[in-house]
Amino acid sequence: MTPDVWLPIPPDEIEGLPEGPAYRFWNGEEEFPADPADCAFYVVPYMKPSGIGVRPLPDMRSVQVVQTLSAGIDHVEPGLRHLAAGVRLCNARGVHEASTAELTLALILASLRGIPDFVRAQDRGEWLGGFRPALADRKVLVVGYGSIGAAIEDRLVPFEVAPVVRVARSARTTARGPVHPLTELPALLPEADVVVVSTPLTEATRGLVDADFLTRMKDGALLVNVARGPVVDTKALLAELESGRLTAALDVTDPEPLPPGHPLWQAPGVLVSPHAGGPTSAFLPRAERLVVDQLSRFVNREPLRNVILTTGA
Template structure:
C-alpha cells in the first residue's frame, strides 16, 4: 500500500468524535495519517499551522474555516478536501479549484435521512395523523370502527419540487407505495424524468394536481420564495406542503396566511428565519407541524458521513476516482 498522506481534521471539535466514532476513525486511519486530538477550527493556530504545512488531505465538516488564499498558502501540499457533511459552498472559495485541489462531499449520504424523514411525513400526512392526534387529545374520544373519509395513501398524489440528491432518493423510496409521484425541475428533461420513473410537470401544474407537495430544490438567488402567495393559491384545499430544503424557498408570510385560513397544512423542518422567533405564529397554528432541522443526519446517522469520507480516502490513496467529487461548475445550482 502506498505511504499514507498527512491529513488534518478541520471542523467543530465536539462534532468530530460523533462523525468519526472509533470504528470509523480506525477505517480512516488505514488510509491517512491523522491526529484525532488535533481538530482545526482556526487555521491560524500555531499548532495547526505546523501540521497544515505538511497536510495533503483536509478532512472537513460542520464548522470548517473558510479556505481562502491565505489559508491555502499555509497548506502548500494540500491536494484534497474530503467533506464529512453536505454543502461545501460555505467554506470553499474559487481559489480551491484554481489550485487544482479536488473536493469531495458526503452530501449523498446526508440525503438519505432527509429522504427517509420526508417519506415518513408524506405517509403520516396522508393519514392526517397530526390533525387526528390533536382531535383525540382534545375530545378524548373517536368514532372507532367508522371509515374516515378524505384520508389514506392509496393513490395519493405527491409532487416533488427538485430532482436533487434528496428528491431522487425520495423517488426511490416512494416506489413500493401506492402513491402517484410527479416531478417539477427546470433542469430535468422528459427523458431523464422517464428514467426516474415519474411524470415531469411544470411547477404550476404540479402544485395544482398534488395532494402533498414536498420541496427539495437548492437555495439560490432564483429559488428564493419559489413558493409564494401565487403558488400557494394553486394548491388544492386540504393539501399539505412539506419543506426539508431551505426555509427561504417559501414565503412564510404567505404560508401563514394560508394556514390561518385553514386551507392548507404544512410540515416544516426548515424555516426562515432559523430558528423561528419565539412569537412566530407557526408554533401555535394547529395545521403547522414544525421540527428543529432534524431531517438531516443526526445522532448515529452522522457516522455514515464519516464512513463516506473514509471510503473516499481509500479511493484517493489507491489513485482511484473519487465517487463524490464536487463539480465547481454545478455549485451555483446545488444545495
C-alpha cells in the same frame, strides 16, 4: 511533506483510514488543532452554527479538497472565495438519503393522518375520532429530484400513491419515468395533493416556493419542505396557512432555528420538526464510509466522488 487532514470525527474512531496523512481532529472548537495553512483535506464539521465551518478557510492556503458531511453546500459557499483555484468541493451524497427520506414519509403520514392532533387530544384525555386523508391514491409531486428525491420516491411507492411526478432543474428520463424541468412546474402544481420540496439551496431555488407557487397549489394540498428554509417564502406560506387553504410540514424554516413566538409555531395546519432529516443513527456509519473512501482516493490520486465544483473553474 506529510499532508494534514482535518476531521470532525476523532480519527481513532474511524476504521480504515489510509496511512500517510497526519490526521487532526477539529469539530468547530475555538482553538484549531494545527496551522490551517498545512491542511490539504478538510472535512467540514457537521450541524454547527452558521460560520463555524468556514472559519478556517481563509487560512487554508494549501487545501486541495473541502468535503462536507451534508447534502447541501450552501453553508460552505461563502468561504470559497478565500481559496485558491483548483480546490474541489465535495458533498455527502449517499449519507443522508435514507434518513431524510424516512423523515419525509413520516411528516407526510403524520400530517395527513392527523398525528399531531391525536397527541394533543391524548394530552387532554380526549378520544378524537373521524375520517382523515390517506396517503394511498394521493398525487405526490417531488420538486428536486436528486438522490434524496429518488430515495423519497422509493419509500412512497409501497404506499400505493398515484404515480409520483418528478421535477428537477432540467428534464431527463429515469428508470421510473420522466423528470420534468422546472419550467413545467406551474402546470404541474395544481394537480398535486402533496408537494415535497427537496432541492438544494441555490440562487435559482431561493424563494422558489413563493406566493405564485403556493397560489397554484390545489385547495387542501400539503407542502413538505425537507430542503432548506429559504427555498420557501415564509410570509407567503403563512398567508396560505392562516387562510386554511394549505397545510405544511416543515423540517427546515426561515429563519432557523425558528425563534420563540414566531407565527409559524402557532399557524394552523403546520407541523414543524427541528431540521431532523439528517442527524440520526444512520449518519455516522455512512459518513465514516464516505470519509474513508474519499481519503483513500485522495491518497492514491484517484478521482474523488461527489465533486460539486472546483474553485476558479
